[in-house]
Amino acid sequence: MAFTGPSGDNRLNYARHSRFIRTIGQSIMYQAYLWLYQGGSLTLFQYLNSLPKGLNGLEKHTVDDIKAERDLTNMDITSLYKVMQRACGLSIEDRAWYTKPKSEKDTTLEQALHQLKLERNKLLHKDPTTFIKVSDSELDSAMALLKTLYRNILVLAAEKGKVEPNTLKVAITKMEEDLRQERYSESGITESEFLKISVQDLTEKNQEEGLESFPSEYVEVRLSKENQDISPSQIPLKDLLVQTCKEGDKPQVMVVVGETGAGKTSLCQ
Numbered sequence: 001m002a003f004t005g006p007s008g009d010n011r012l013n014y015a016r017h018s019r020f021i022r023t024i025g026q027s028i029m030y031q032a033y034l035w036l037y038q039g040g041s042l043t044l045f046q047y048l049n050s051l052p053k054g055l056n057g058l059e060k061h062t063v064d065d066i067k068a069e070r071d072l073t074n075m076d077i078t079s080l081y082k083v084m085q086r087a088c089g090l091s092i093e094d095r096a097w098y099t100k101p102k103s104e105k106d107t108t109l110e111q112a113l114h115q116l117k118l119e120r121n122k123l124l125h126k127d128p129t130t131f132i133k134v135s136d137s138e139l140d141s142a143m144a145l146l147k148t149l150y151r152n153i154l155v156l157a158a159e160k161g162k163v164e165p166n167t168l169k170v171a172i173t174k175m176e177e178d179l180r181q182e183r184y185s186e187s188g189i190t191e192s193e194f195l196k197i198s199v200q201d202l203t204e205k206n207q208e209e210g211l212e213s214f215p216s217e218y219v220e221v222r223l224s225k226e227n228q229d230i231s232p233s234q235i236p237l238k239d240l241l242v243q244t245c246k247e248g249d250k251p252q253v254m255v256v257v258g259e260t261g262a263g264k265t266s267l268c269q
Contacts, residue, residue, distance in 0.1 A: 013134035016182055020146050021123050024178050025116050026077050028150045031171055032113070033072070033080060035161035036088035043069055048086060058082055077120040081113060089160070104148070109156035115149055143179055150175050 039047030045066045048055055055063050062079040065072070072080065084090060090110055091097065097114045101107040107115075134142075151172055158168040256264050 012186065013136065013139045015187065016185055017134055017139055017142055018123060019182050019185070020143060020179065021116075021119050022077070024175065024182065025120065025146065025150065026074070026080065027178075028153050028175060029077055029080050029084070029113065029116060030073060030075070032109070032153055032157035033084050033088060035157050035163050036084070036090070038087055038089045044072070044083070044087060045069060048083075051086060053086060077117055081117045084113060104152075107152055107156075109153065109160060112149060112153045112156060116153065119146070119149070139183070143183055147176065147179055150179075 037044075042050070045055075048066065055066065058066075059079065062075070062082070065075065065079075066083075072083070075083070085092075085097070090113075091108075096108065097110040099111065101111050154168060154171050154175065157163070158171075
């Protein structure tokens, strides 16, 4: 049974909401990319290099992935969004992407993709005092919103890419089933998954700075609790949220500090 916090929030709901976006949302954007890719038989690297803008403006780790012709199946939403802006025959005008649509029926594919990117950004930059507090009703509301958004992206991409109706139907059915299954998933984030995300974040950060590797002491994330009278003591990740204040109450806020790339953002996911 899932653990429920004192406010009635299901502690698994944040992980579910996260996967609604980072896993299912990414797969929707990737499907749209496949339907709309304009490069034909050219690799993405070859096609982007043939365009005036080329690879300029893309993060180094994204450029490295493209040059190495790595599978884009798991490319982060933000990076894939930038790739789609160049490689999928969509508008080159910034306003076409970030201008808010007058109504849902007037939403363009560019606006829908931008909305997905915003949902991803909101997920990763939530208020640290409330980010794990997702009630069942809030999760259901988020699921309904994302279901509509993902359907719009698929329909608009299929129209633009002249995709067969049955292919679109299969994609929508799969998306809806993926959301239903994830809604009741009993899986949270494990220590090994957290470590993997942290290492990935640090690797990408060092790649952006032109470094080939990173110090071994940062490979395994360690958390410590500082006390006034004794040396800092390490806290296992699984025990982080059971720490109490001197009065025995649960802390309202946790301050996480560390050097750049040490995994602070990953911890707050």
